[in-house]
Amino acid sequence: xxxxxxxxxxxxxxxxxxxxxxxxxxxxxxxxxxxxxxxxxxxxxxxxxxxxxxxxxxxxxxxxxxxxxxxxxxxxxxxxxxxxxxxxxxxxxxxxxxxxxxxxxxxxxxxxxxxxxxxxxxxxxxxxxxxxxxxxxxxxxxxxxxxxxxxxxxxxxxxxxxxxxxxxxxxxxxxxxxxxxxxxxxxxxxxxxxxxxxxxxxxxxxxxxxxxxxxxxxxxxxxxxxxxxxxxxxxxxxxxxxxxxxxxxxxxxxxxxxxxxxxxxxxxxxxxxxxxxxxxxxxxxxxxxxxxx
Amino acid sequence: xxxxxxxxxxxxxxxxxxxxxxxxxxxxxxxxxxxxxxxxxxxxxxxxxxxxxxxxxxxxxxxxxxxxxxxxxxxxxxxxxxxxxxxxxxxxxxxxxxxxxxxxxxxxxxxxxxxxxxxxxxxxxxxxxxxxxxxxxxxxxxxxxxxxxxxxxxxxxxxxxxxxxxxxxxxxxxxxxxxxxxxxxxxxxxxxxxxxxxxxxxxxxxxxxxxxxxxxxxxxxxxxxxxxxxxxxxxxxxxxxxxxxxxxxxxxxxxxxxxxxxxxxxxxxxxxxxxxxxxxx
Numbered sequence: 001x002x003x004x005x006x007x008x009x010x011x012x013x014x015x016x017x018x019x020x021x022x023x024x025x026x027x028x029x030x031x032x033x034x035x036x037x038x039x040x041x042x043x044x045x046x047x048x049x050x051x052x053x054x055x056x057x058x059x060x061x062x063x064x065x066x067x068x069x070x071x072x073x074x075x076x077x078x079x080x081x082x083x084x085x086x087x088x089x090x091x092x093x094x095x096x097x098x099x100x101x102x103x104x105x106x107x108x109x110x111x112x113x114x115x116x117x118x119x120x121x122x123x124x125x126x127x128x129x130x131x132x133x134x135x136x137x138x139x140x141x142x143x144x145x146x147x148x149x150x151x152x153x154x155x156x157x158x159x160x161x162x163x164x165x166x167x168x169x170x171x172x173x174x175x176x177x178x179x180x181x182x183x184x185x186x187x188x189x190x191x192x193x194x195x196x197x198x199x200x201x202x203x204x205x206x207x208x209x210x211x212x213x214x215x216x217x218x219x220x221x222x223x224x225x226x227x228x229x230x231x232x233x234x235x236x237x238x239x240x241x242x243x244x245x246x247x248x249x250x251x252x253x254x255x256x257x258x259x260x261x262x263x264x265x266x267x268x269x270x271x272x273x274x275x276x277x278x279x280x281x282x283x284x285x286x287x288x289x290x291x292x293x
Numbered sequence: 294x295x296x297x298x299x300x301x302x303x304x305x306x307x308x309x310x311x312x313x314x315x316x317x318x319x320x321x322x323x324x325x326x327x328x329x330x331x332x333x334x335x336x337x338x339x340x341x342x343x344x345x346x347x348x349x350x351x352x353x354x355x356x357x358x359x360x361x362x363x364x365x366x367x368x369x370x371x372x373x374x375x376x377x378x379x380x381x382x383x384x385x386x387x388x389x390x391x392x393x394x395x396x397x398x399x400x401x402x403x404x405x406x407x408x409x410x411x412x413x414x415x416x417x418x419x420x421x422x423x424x425x426x427x428x429x430x431x432x433x434x435x436x437x438x439x440x441x442x443x444x445x446x447x448x449x450x451x452x453x454x455x456x457x458x459x460x461x462x463x464x465x466x467x468x469x470x471x472x473x474x475x476x477x478x479x480x481x482x483x484x485x486x487x488x489x490x491x492x493x494x495x496x497x498x499x500x501x502x503x504x505x506x507x508x509x510x511x512x513x514x515x516x517x518x519x520x521x522x523x524x525x526x527x528x529x530x531x532x533x534x535x536x537x538x539x540x541x542x543x544x545x546x547x548x549x550x551x552x553x554x555x556x557x558x559x560x561x562x563x564x565x566x567x568x569x570x571x572x573x574x
Contacts, residue, residue: 070518091520099518106508107515111427111459118530120519125526132530153462171519 005045014076054227055252068097098168104160138169158189239275310352315432317539362418377403448524
């Protein structure tokens with residue numbers, strides 16, 4: 001669906017392995033288990049919504065940090081917008097590839113929302129009147145304008161994470177990477193964050209890289225990549241990925257709730273399409289199959 | 294346990310004083326401090342007391358909050374007063390008991406010391422009561438800027454302060470959580486002697502420190518991700534601005550300062566006619 005879109009980030013046969021003295025023995029004993037990523041190649045296209053899934057320690061967060069130059073590859077090469085992420089142009093990469101982290105409390109620099117959102121553009125040396133504009137725009141894009149002069153202490157996790165997204169948006173990036181940004185949130189907060197990034201993807205043509213282990217968040221993605229043991233093991237549209245129930249289970253992941261239901265019904269004698277993720281769609285499918293019999 | 298500890302003592306408001314430039318307030322506080330050490334007579338203290346009353350009235354901060362600021366120095370106050378009372382033996386003896394002797398000189402000297410300390414602390418607390426910690430750090434950064442010439446890391450220092458201010462509530466919250474978690478496992482913080490109790494705090498301190506370091510690490514990565522590279526080439530969204538209020542404030546304070554200095558010269562002449570008022574000269 002995005003065949004003729006522009007390639008903006010190119011990961012070429014990249015390896016990054018954490019060297020940790022205490023892990024060394026573990027690594028030796030579990031020879032195939034890699035702490036990091038190994039020989040990963042990947043292209044990210046402008047305007048796409050890419051989801052990267054994998055269980056803990058599958059290397060998905062390492063891959064995320066390689067995308068914007070927070071980590072420099074030990075082997076191979078990452079190129080974003082024509083800049084090599086391991087070179088001196090790392091700030092050119094960072095300003096184009098924004099990143100939202102897991103814990104909303106630990107990525108907030110200032111005690112007041114608007115000051116925090118202004119942090120990025122201040123670092124870039126943006127002229128003062130434009131910073132004010134960017135902060136206003138970023139906060140309205142995540143629907144947090146009413147909180148501009150508040151402190152984040154009493155906000156919900158979802159609200160804090162939206163402020164964190166605004167903080168990244170103020171850099172005017174082309175890509176936003178969400179590194180397990182929904183992992184610490186309650187369902188309501190997760191929905192707020194996902195809705196926000198979906199809207200940015202649709203309205204601002206923002207490229208989104210969503211790293212998660214909640215399968216229900218992956219359904220809306222244009223493309224899904226599944227990781228295991230530091231390697232990419234599956235790649236395709238959500239429908240393609242979730243029709244392979246056994247392989248998904250094999251790498252320690254679950255199917256989205258709706259697909260699980262479809263698979264379970266099939267085991268009881270139904271013949272449903274297993275690549276359905278929408279409640280309505282599944283309902284219709286069930287009705288059809290019932291009327292056939 | 295710590296949830297409701299108000300950090301700093303900022304009293305939110307919208308007054309003349311709140312709207313003044315934090316830098317100007319800081320400099321004027323310094324002038325006020327110097328001024329207090331120039332005072333020699335009770336009348337001089339009266340003048341400054343009037344100034345302080347004026348400042349408090351303008352700030353619309355409740356008098357109770359201002360008085361609260363003396364609480365931390367109460368012990369110091371009592372201690373210095375006693376020392377001065379018993380060791381300053383000038384003037385006539387008023388009371389004598391065993392080896393203790395209280396003289397008029399000692400009494401006057403201690404009274405002045407009390408006034409000086411109280412006026413000082415109350416005046417300084419007016420700065421922190423009407424200025425947010427964020428503005429204070431911004432003011433410090435701006436005022437120390439000349440030190441950049443000698444390569445003093447002004448921006449870094451101010452930034453460290455503002456991040457500390459940002460993290461203190463988070464760390465307090467976490468400490469609160471750790472305390473409850475340890476209590477739930479049967480930790481006892483309330484019984485035993487002081488050493489036993491101090492030891493009981495180790496299971497709180499260790500996770501707290503580990504948590505703080507983890508937090509610092511994550512924050513550092515998040516700052517990197519948002520292109521932080523120190524003071525170089527950095528702009529600011531909020532620009533401190535001096536306005537007419539700052540001019541008015543400065544003029545008022547300078548007038549009072551001048552009054553105190555003048556009093557020091559005039560008093561010997563005046564005290565002849567009104568000795569009860571100026572016996573401190």
